[in-house]
Each structure stands twice: as C-alpha cells, then as structure tokens.
Amino acid sequence: MLQNTGITMSIKPASRLIAKALPRNGRFAGQFALPGLIPDLVRDDNGVRTFDDERMAEIAAMEAVIRLYESRTIDTRKAGGYIRLTGAELAVLIDEMNTTPTYFAEICGVPQSRVMKWLDGEQDIPHSVHVLAKLLVVNKANFDVAEKVTQDMQEET
Secondary structure, eight states, X not given: OBOTTSSOBOOSOOSSOEEEEEEEXXXXXXXXXXXXXXXXXXXXXXXXXXXXXXXXXXXXXXXXXXXXXXXXXXXXXXXXXXXXXXXXXXXXXXXXXXXOHHHHHHHHTSOHHXXXXXXXXXSOOOHHHHHHHHHHHHOHHHHHHHHHHHHHHSOOO
16 A cells, blocks of 8 residues: 555556545545556646645546556557568468467467457557467467467366
C-alpha cells in the first residue's frame, strides 16, 4: 500500500480504467489508471494536487487518464532491427505447415483474430512469430513438439 501521499492506495495494477476522486484531508485528489497500470494521483509541480470539490478532482483524473492513453502510441519501429514478416509470407508458412490460421493461433497462444490481423497486414507480426513459424516449417518434429506442449498446457474446460 502506498501511504506517503496521505491516501492509502494499492500497488496492484488496475484491472479496469480508473478515473475517480478520493477524499484527502477535507479536500479531494484525483486517482487514475489504465488497465494493467498501477493507479496514481493527479500531480503538479508541487506534488499531489488537491481540489475543493469532488467533481473537479474527478475531471482532473479523467483528463490525466486521457493524457496517459494518448501518450501510449503504437511503436511501429522494427524491434532490434528485424525485418518483419509480411502477412502474405506468414500465409505461405502456415500453408507449408499444413495447418490453419485458427490452429496456428492456438499454438502461438493468441486469439484467431490476431492472426487474421497479421495476415491482413493490420498488425505487425512479432519477430517471435516469424521464428516460431520457420521452426515449425523446417522440421515436422518441431511442429509435433509445439502441438504437444500446446495440448499439455491447455486449461481444462
């Protein structure tokens, strides 16, 4: 728990978007977070900013969460200087594996919709998927191992 701010807050990442007012010494502070991030308080140069009324603190929290969201731009740079696999190249590799995009998604541990976005060129294909696809094509034993690991690790439904 964070207590140095005068407000006890969890250091557990948020499971949902947070933009709310918290009471603080007769005033209000704005708390905000995006899912997966640790909640924080609205701050200025002097530290935690407080407001006379709850609504103003809530608005400041909403503005902070919008700024945070807009700052999270998608980085399309090539990680590590890797040349990205294209959707057409991935489609050929999936065909050479003699499998389907649905089953390839299962082996990769991603939703089928993500593989379809890779194939359509809507999303960049991660380098790790390129490596996995090549390993699965080069040797049937690699595909068999990936298939067994996938089956062994699937949760019971």
